[in-house]
Amino acid sequence: MTDLELEKFKRVLNDENLKLTPQRVEVFREVCNSDEHLEAEEIYLSLKQRKVNISRATVYRTMDILYQHDLVQRMDIGDGKWRYEHWLDCHQHDHLICIRCGTIVEFVSHQIEEIQQDVADKFNYKLLRHVHQLFGLCKQCRKTPMSVI
Amino acid sequence: MTDLELEKFKRVLNDENLKLTPQRVEVFREVCNSDEHLEAEEIYLSLKQRKVNISRATVYRTMDILYQHDLVQRMDIGDGKWRYEHWLDCHQHDHLICIRCGTIVEFVSHQIEEIQQDVADKFNYKLLRHVHQLFGLCKQCRKTPMSVI
DNA sequence: CTCTCATTTGAGACTCATTCTCAATGAGAA
């Protein structure tokens, strides 16, 4: 977590009359220091392992603040759990997910972005955000026979 | 629900050694007769209102069979509930959703389909399915000030 | 048509991610 990122967080907290607590900083640090798509429970457990005991409730509450203020990105791959990833120094992107091993690859297509905008315009919607996920089998998983699960 | 659709369902049940029960037929009928994107609970309640009392468990179980055998389409707009729609005489499509009033518009873009395939190819994934949802404000909801929620 | 039996059903218990409650604690303005 760079100072810049911490500053952004401080600004958000200030603007919203929220307090800068050690718990909030630790949770944000944990997400910033990982390049995975983390579940709240994973964040909770990573912190615990580092002897940073923060309650699940606080982890959930902090991730909510971060998401609401666009300091993290959130995704749901259909298993009923939110996954978070830091949103810093990287751009908006979509995901290609292996349904077998869970490997996630990120992609960007300006062409798709444009067509999305056209579609929204056509139906008179003001486009605010989108979810675009491709599901398939990665190179590895395509090789292994399906019986070997 | 046309006879053709019922026949398809019978065939699926037969192939899987599942029985054709009145409950299963009623649940399928309910979905086929609606053009909405229905939650399991809505299906359960619609049936109840028609004095067709079928347990929630059976509704969930039937929707699962229908989904697994591609007789219905399933979507999750991020609120933790599956929504189902019949899949008959209509084609694969994606959704444009108003975050204010919930109105759902359907769209298809062959261009996007093609690019998706290119992306999957590029990363050496075998593309199996995708989720593509655009969220925004519909014409109506764009007019009304945000305070009036 | 009846028998038989594996499948299905319904009621309610259970799961599990997330949210809520509330008493105790703590951040930070003055």
Next chain:
DNA sequence: TTCTCATTGAGAATGAGTCTCAAATGAGAG
């Protein structure tokens, strides 16, 4: 330092979906 809310943690509550198990029932065999 004091004062005052916001925040925290522990555990209860929620809610969509799944599971359990005894009773009911489709449907093939006879």
